[in-house]
Amino acid sequence: MGDNLFEGLPPPSHHQQQDEKEEEAEQEQGKDQDILALKTNSSENNKEASPNPVLKSALKRPKPTESNPEAAAPEKRLRFKTTTDASETQVIEAMQKIASHIKNPTKFAKASKLAIQLIQAGSVKAGTSDYFFAILEAAMSSTTSCTDPSVRGDYHSLFSAAQDAAECLNKKQKNQLTVWTFRAVMANDLLTDDSFVFSKTASKLKDAISSLPIATEDDDIDEAATLKDETETGNNDNDKKQAVVDPAEENNKDESDPFGLDALIPRSGKKDDRTKGKKDIAAKSRKEDDEESKRFLKSTREALISCLEIAARRYKIPWCQTVIDILVKHAFDNVARFTSRQRDAIEKLWASVREQQIRRKQGKSVTGKLDMNAFEWLQQKYSTEKISIRHSVGASGDRRAQQWLG
Numbered sequence: 001m002g003d004n005l006f007e008g009l010p011p012p013s014h015h016q017q018q019d020e021k022e023e024e025a026e027q028e029q030g031k032d033q034d035i036l037a038l039k040t041n042s043s044e045n046n047k048e049a050s051p052n053p054v055l056k057s058a059l060k061r062p063k064p065t066e067s068n069p070e071a072a073a074p075e076k077r078l079r080f081k082t083t084t085d086a087s088e089t090q091v092i093e094a095m096q097k098i099a100s101h102i103k104n105p106t107k108f109a110k111a112s113k114l115a116i117q118l119i120q121a122g123s124v125k126a127g128t129s130d131y132f133f134a135i136l137e138a139a140m141s142s143t144t145s146c147t148d149p150s151v152r153g154d155y156h157s158l159f160s161a162a163q164d165a166a167e168c169l170n171k172k173q174k175n176q177l178t179v180w181t182f183r184a185v186m187a188n189d190l191l192t193d194d195s196f197v198f199s200k201t202a203s204k205l206k207d208a209i210s211s212l213p214i215a216t217e218d219d220d221i222d223e224a225a226t227l228k229d230e231t232e233t234g235n236n237d238n239d240k241k242q243a244v245v246d247p248a249e250e251n252n253k254d255e256s257d258p259f260g261l262d263a264l265i266p267r268s269g270k271k272d273d274r275t276k277g278k279k280d281i282a283a284k285s286r287k288e289d290d291e292e293s294k295r296f297l298k299s300t301r302e303a304l305i306s307c308l309e310i311a312a313r314r315y316k317i318p319w320c321q322t323v324i325d326i327l328v329k330h331a332f333d334n335v336a337r338f339t340s341r342q343r344d345a346i347e348k349l350w351a352s353v354r355e356q357q358i359r360r361k362q363g364k365s366v367t368g369k370l371d372m373n374a375f376e377w378l379q380q381k382y383s384t385e386k387i388s389i390r391h392s393v394g395a396s397g398d399r400r401a402q403q404w405l406g
Contacts, residue, residue, distance in 0.1 A: 091123045095131035102135060105144040108151050112139070112158040124165040133173050136162060136180060146184045147191060147310065159184040175296040182208070182303035190311045195319050202327045205307055209330060212301065212337040220340045222294065298339075305342050312349055315356060328353045 086094075095118065102111035115135050118124060124132045139158065140146065146155040159181050166174055189201040308331055314320045332350040335343050 086123065088125075088127055091118065091128050092131050094118065095128060095135055099131070099135045099138045102139050103142050105142060105148075105151060108139070108142065108144070109154050112154045115158060116161045119161045119165050124168050126168055129165070129168040129170075129173070132165060133169060133176075136177065140180055140184070147187050152188050152191065155184040156188045172292055175292065176299075179296070179299040179303050182300070182307060187307050187310050190307060190314070198320060199323050202311065202323045205304065205311075206327060206330045208300070208304055209334050209337065212304075212334070213297070214336050215301075215339050219294075219298070222298070301338055301342060305338070305345060308346070308349065312352070315353070321356075321360070325353055325357060 094114070098111050098115050098118075101107045102115070104111075115132075118132070136159070139155070144151055146152070159177075162177060163181070166177055169177060186201055186204060189197055190205075192198055192201075308328065311320075311324055311327055315324050328346075328350050331346050335346050338346060
């Protein structure tokens with residue numbers, strides 16, 4: 001009994017401490033689990049709450065879905081009307097007004113610009129081509145020459161733009177436009193200050209001369225007369241002949257058929273009359289074509305001679321001389337393609353050019369004075385000057401700066 005009953009047993013505080021430690025470990029584990037749960041919940045809530053990143057395409061307004069896209073109305077766009085659609089009658093009236101005003105040199109610039117606008121707008125068609133040709137005809141019938149400095153640029157612009165409307169013209173009008181182009185475009189290009197344009201135009205002129213046929217005796221005979229005078233005199237003669245012949249034919253008919261019974265008798269030669277009429281029409285058309293080709297050839301030769309004369313007038317300009325030499329030499333080599341008077345003009349022109357070439361070889365210019373470059377001119381100038389031995393002192397060595405030097 002004296003023995004200690006609690007011997008070998010742990011103290012009572014040891015169990016309490018272990019229990020407390022176990023409880024504290026459990027509590028700590030519980031807290032850790034709660035914290036993890038809270039973190040996972042918060043991350044899930046953040047994922048659910050955060051929206052997707054905004055794209056630029058999402059900012060655009062979505063197009064409404066249409067059940068039937070074919071039946072949907074087209075989108076309306078704001079467009080400005082830059083051109084006015086004119087009817088054919090309005091275009092014809094405008095062309096008639098332009099043709100009436102373009103003859104006046106003071107109104108030529110404005111009228112030619114309006115005509116160019118009609119060409120660019122596509123108003124020149126088969127139905128309006130005759131009225132447009134009347135504008136060109138009125139422009140060339142003006143009292144002012146197409147190479148006049150006041151209207152030279154306007155003529156060049158008008159007939160250069162007229163090439164775009166040449167398809168709407170007939171054969172006769174195209175031939176006339178070609179001749180006018182020589183006079184209004186090529187002749188004005190020969191008056192340019194650009195050496196490249198001048199040489200290019202001269203080469204075109206040489207090609208045009210080479211394309212001419214050899215002149216015949218008929219061309220020499222018909223050289224002096226113009227087609228306009230021939231047609232006018234021919235029409236007047238035909239009218240007079242018809243006026244004289246018609247009463248005689250009526251008298252013969254009255255005498256041969258006083259009762260008018262020939263009209264009741266059937267004719268046996270109707271087919272012969274029809275074939276004869278067709279042959280007459282064909283022969284007439286051939287004759288007209290031949291006359292038109294002769295007229296066109298004659299006008300082309302005259303226009304080319306005019307261009308040669310314009311080029312020869314610029315021989316005083318040094319950079320033009322070589323090009324003119326080649327051009328006139330080419331015309332002289334092809335002199336057989338021109339008529340007799342034109343041949344005489346080309347021969348005189350070639351003689352003048354050869355004389356000036358000889359002068360140039362001798363050192364003389366077109367005016368008769370000696371040709372010299374800048375070095376030769378300065379050499380001649382300072383050959384007679386008195387130059388001081390002191391550098392840049394005095395004027396012609398007269399020692400005027402002697403006092404200034406002390």
